[in-house]
Amino acid sequence: MPRPLGNTSLQILGAIRHPQAYGLELVTRTGLPSGTIYPTLGRLKKRGLIRARWEDQRVAEREGRPRRRYYELTEDGALALATGASRVADLAADLQAESVGGAG
Amino acid sequence: MTSPTARALVWAAGLLVPRVTRPEWKEEWDGELAALEEARAGGALGLPSPMGYAFGAFAHALWMRTEGWTVDSMFQDIKYSTRVLRKSPGFTLVATLTLALGIGANASIFSLVNGVMFRAPDQILEPGRLVQIARSYESAPRWDNFSWPAMRMIQAEAGAFSGIAGFSREQFILGRGTDTEQVVGQLVTGNYFEVLGVRASIGRLLQPTDDMTPGGHPVVVLSHELWHRRYSGDPSVVGSTIAVGTAPYEVLGVAPEGFVGVENLGAAPSMWVPVAQHPGWFGMSPFDQWGWSWVNLVGRLDEGATFQEARASMDVVQFRLREAYPANEDIEVLLAEGIGLDPEERTEAKQMAFILTLIVGVVLLLTCTNVANLFLARATARRGEVGVRMALGAGRGRLARQTLTESLILALLATTVAAPIVLSAETFLPLIFPFGLTGSVAPDARVLGFLVSVGIAAGLLLGAVPAWASSRRGVTEALRDAKSTGGRTKTRLQDFLVISQLGLSLGLVAGAALLGRSVMNARSAQPGFDPTGLVVGYMDLDLTGRYDEEAGLDLWNRLVTSAARIPGVQSATLANQTPIVGGHSRRTVRPAGRNDVEFEAESIVVGGDYFQTLGIPLLRGPSTRRCVR
Structure with a gap:
C-alpha cells in the first residue's frame, strides 16, 4: 500500500488541479517556498501522481518569454488527492466533534 | 529583466544537477524567474523576491542530485572519506586551517553586518511595529529630528500610532569630586519606555507622570551596564539619590540588560532622564522654540494598523506643521519602518557591508581555490587507487560523489574550527572596527545558520572542480594515468587554479594598496584649515552646573589668555x-531687516582669533577680531 500523502503534497496537488499550473503559480497559490515546491513536484512526478508538460513554444514566443513547464494531475494523482482530502476532512470532523463534546 | 544575481544563483545551482537533465532543468528555472519578474513588474502582491526564489533552485538541484542515493551508500562514502583524510593528517590539517580562515572571516563579517543592519536593538517589544519619524524639506532633503513644538503637534495629530516617544542624546556628569564621571545618556519623553515596550530590571522605568513640569522631575533610570559598573549591581541603589550635574536625582530603577535604546550605532546610553529636566540653551527653554530641532521620534503602530496607514496620516500632520511655522513651508514628515538604523545610515551601512562581504568573499574563494588545488595534487598521487576502483566497477558519478563527500567533511571540520572564532566575534570586532556599535554583534541563530551555509557552500565549491575532474575519465584512461606522470586535464586544471589564485591574490593586494593610498591621501588632504601644530582641549562647563553665563565667560577668557601666554x-x-x-x-537665520526670508544654516560659536588660530583665510572682512567679552 502506498504511503499516505503529507500535507505539503496534498496542498500542491490541490493547487495543481485547476487544471494545471507552473511552478510560480504553485508558489503563489500555496504560499510554500520554491525550495519546497520543486523537490515535492519531483517526488510526486516519480510516484506518477502528476505529469509535466512543456508549453507550446509558439505560445511562449508570441508572448515574448521563455516557455513554461506545466504540471497536471494524473488519474492516480486525482484519486490520491481525493483520498487525502477525505482523510483530512475526517480528521477535521473528529476534532470538531471532540471540541463540541468537550465544550458541552 | 531578470535579476542577474538570481540568474547567477540558478546557474550555480544548475552545476549540481545531473548533466542529462540539466538543460531541461535550466530552461524551467529560467522560465520561472522570467515569470516572477513579469509578475512583479505588473505590481502583483505576495510574490517572493527573485533572490529568495532562486535559492529554491539549490534545494531542487540538490534533490535531483541526491535522488536515488541510499543511506547505506552515503554512510559508506563518509566512512571511506574519513579514513582517507585520517591517513593524510598533514593535508587534512593544512586544508582545514586554510578553509577555517575563509569561513571564519565570512561568518565574522556577517555577524557584524547582522548586528548593524538586520538585528533590532535588544529588549524591545515587537520592534517590527516601531516606526522612525523624521523631518525633511522638499527643497533640502534630509533625515533629521524635530523641535519640541513640532513633536507635540505630531503626537497630537498623527493617526495609526498607539504612542509616539521622543529622545535626545545628552552628556551627563555623575557623582562629585574625584568620583566624577561623564556619561552619555538620553533625555526621553515620559512615554518612551511604554512605547518601546521595555520592562525594568529592578525598580521602575519612567512614566508620563515623571515628565510633566519643566525642571520638576529630578529622577533617573540607570542602564544595566552602569548599574553593574558603578554601583556593583547593588539593588539598594533604587530609591537612593545620586548626583547628576549639580542636582540630586532619585534613581527610579534599572533598565533591562542589553537595552541600549533604538539605535544600533553610536555610544550606548548609560542613563535616561525625563525631557522635562532639559537644561535649556543660553538661558532659554527648548520647549517653545520652533527653530531648534533636537528631538528624535519613534512611534508604535496601533494594533492592526499598517505602515501605509501611518504614512497616510502624516499628510495631515505635514499640512499642520507647514501652517504653524514660516520656515516649515516645505517641511516633509518622513517615516521609516523598524528601528536600529535610519535610512541614511542604512544606505551607508549597505555600502560598507557590500565592500566587506566582497573582500571576505574573495578570501573565501581564494582559500577554496587553494584547497581545491591541494585536492587535485593529491588526486594525482591517488591515480592508481582511482583506476583500480573504476576497474572494479565504481561509476564516475560515484567517484565524483566520493570526492564531494571528502570536501564536505573537510569543510565541516573547518566550520567547527571557525565556530569559536565566530562566537568570540563580539570581543574582537569592535577592536577591528572602532566605530560606535550600540547593537550587539554577538552571534545569533542567523549568524550560526550563515556559518553552516558558508561551510557547506565552501565544501561544494572546493569539491566541485576535483569531482568534475574525476568524473571525466573512463576506466582505461584512469588505469593508464595511474602509471604516467599525470593527466593533461588535471595539469591544465591545476594551472587554471594557480592562475585564479594569483589573480584573486593580486586583486586583494591591489585593493589593500589602494586603500592604504586613500588613507595616505586623506591624511595629507587639505581640510580647509592648517592642522599643523594645532592642539585641542575639551571642557564642558554646563555639565558642572557651577557657572552662570558671566562666571563661565570669565573663566573661558582667562583660560584663552593664559593659554596664549604659554x-x-x-x-x-x-x-x-x-x-x-x-x-x-543648525540655526534659523534671517537677513537683517527682512522678515519674509528665513533659512537654516550650519553654525558654530567661536571666540576671537578663531580664523587666525586655525589658519583659515577669510575672503572678506578683518582676519581677526576680538569678539569675546
Whole structure:
C-alpha cells in the first residue's frame, strides 16, 4: 500500500488541479517556498501522481518569454488527492466533534 | 529583466544537477524567474523576491542530485572519506586551517553586518511595529529630528500610532569630586519606555507622570551596564539619590540588560532622564522654540494598523506643521519602518557591508581555490587507487560523489574550527572596527545558520572542480594515468587554479594598496584649515552646573589668555565645536531687516582669533577680531 500523502503534497496537488499550473503559480497559490515546491513536484512526478508538460513554444514566443513547464494531475494523482482530502476532512470532523463534546 | 544575481544563483545551482537533465532543468528555472519578474513588474502582491526564489533552485538541484542515493551508500562514502583524510593528517590539517580562515572571516563579517543592519536593538517589544519619524524639506532633503513644538503637534495629530516617544542624546556628569564621571545618556519623553515596550530590571522605568513640569522631575533610570559598573549591581541603589550635574536625582530603577535604546550605532546610553529636566540653551527653554530641532521620534503602530496607514496620516500632520511655522513651508514628515538604523545610515551601512562581504568573499574563494588545488595534487598521487576502483566497477558519478563527500567533511571540520572564532566575534570586532556599535554583534541563530551555509557552500565549491575532474575519465584512461606522470586535464586544471589564485591574490593586494593610498591621501588632504601644530582641549562647563553665563565667560577668557601666554603658543581660541570631528548645529537665520526670508544654516560659536588660530583665510572682512567679552 502506498504511503499516505503529507500535507505539503496534498496542498500542491490541490493547487495543481485547476487544471494545471507552473511552478510560480504553485508558489503563489500555496504560499510554500520554491525550495519546497520543486523537490515535492519531483517526488510526486516519480510516484506518477502528476505529469509535466512543456508549453507550446509558439505560445511562449508570441508572448515574448521563455516557455513554461506545466504540471497536471494524473488519474492516480486525482484519486490520491481525493483520498487525502477525505482523510483530512475526517480528521477535521473528529476534532470538531471532540471540541463540541468537550465544550458541552 | 531578470535579476542577474538570481540568474547567477540558478546557474550555480544548475552545476549540481545531473548533466542529462540539466538543460531541461535550466530552461524551467529560467522560465520561472522570467515569470516572477513579469509578475512583479505588473505590481502583483505576495510574490517572493527573485533572490529568495532562486535559492529554491539549490534545494531542487540538490534533490535531483541526491535522488536515488541510499543511506547505506552515503554512510559508506563518509566512512571511506574519513579514513582517507585520517591517513593524510598533514593535508587534512593544512586544508582545514586554510578553509577555517575563509569561513571564519565570512561568518565574522556577517555577524557584524547582522548586528548593524538586520538585528533590532535588544529588549524591545515587537520592534517590527516601531516606526522612525523624521523631518525633511522638499527643497533640502534630509533625515533629521524635530523641535519640541513640532513633536507635540505630531503626537497630537498623527493617526495609526498607539504612542509616539521622543529622545535626545545628552552628556551627563555623575557623582562629585574625584568620583566624577561623564556619561552619555538620553533625555526621553515620559512615554518612551511604554512605547518601546521595555520592562525594568529592578525598580521602575519612567512614566508620563515623571515628565510633566519643566525642571520638576529630578529622577533617573540607570542602564544595566552602569548599574553593574558603578554601583556593583547593588539593588539598594533604587530609591537612593545620586548626583547628576549639580542636582540630586532619585534613581527610579534599572533598565533591562542589553537595552541600549533604538539605535544600533553610536555610544550606548548609560542613563535616561525625563525631557522635562532639559537644561535649556543660553538661558532659554527648548520647549517653545520652533527653530531648534533636537528631538528624535519613534512611534508604535496601533494594533492592526499598517505602515501605509501611518504614512497616510502624516499628510495631515505635514499640512499642520507647514501652517504653524514660516520656515516649515516645505517641511516633509518622513517615516521609516523598524528601528536600529535610519535610512541614511542604512544606505551607508549597505555600502560598507557590500565592500566587506566582497573582500571576505574573495578570501573565501581564494582559500577554496587553494584547497581545491591541494585536492587535485593529491588526486594525482591517488591515480592508481582511482583506476583500480573504476576497474572494479565504481561509476564516475560515484567517484565524483566520493570526492564531494571528502570536501564536505573537510569543510565541516573547518566550520567547527571557525565556530569559536565566530562566537568570540563580539570581543574582537569592535577592536577591528572602532566605530560606535550600540547593537550587539554577538552571534545569533542567523549568524550560526550563515556559518553552516558558508561551510557547506565552501565544501561544494572546493569539491566541485576535483569531482568534475574525476568524473571525466573512463576506466582505461584512469588505469593508464595511474602509471604516467599525470593527466593533461588535471595539469591544465591545476594551472587554471594557480592562475585564479594569483589573480584573486593580486586583486586583494591591489585593493589593500589602494586603500592604504586613500588613507595616505586623506591624511595629507587639505581640510580647509592648517592642522599643523594645532592642539585641542575639551571642557564642558554646563555639565558642572557651577557657572552662570558671566562666571563661565570669565573663566573661558582667562583660560584663552593664559593659554596664549604659554611659551611656544602663537595664538589660542575657543569654539563650541571642533572642525571635522565636532559635529554641527543648525540655526534659523534671517537677513537683517527682512522678515519674509528665513533659512537654516550650519553654525558654530567661536571666540576671537578663531580664523587666525586655525589658519583659515577669510575672503572678506578683518582676519581677526576680538569678539569675546
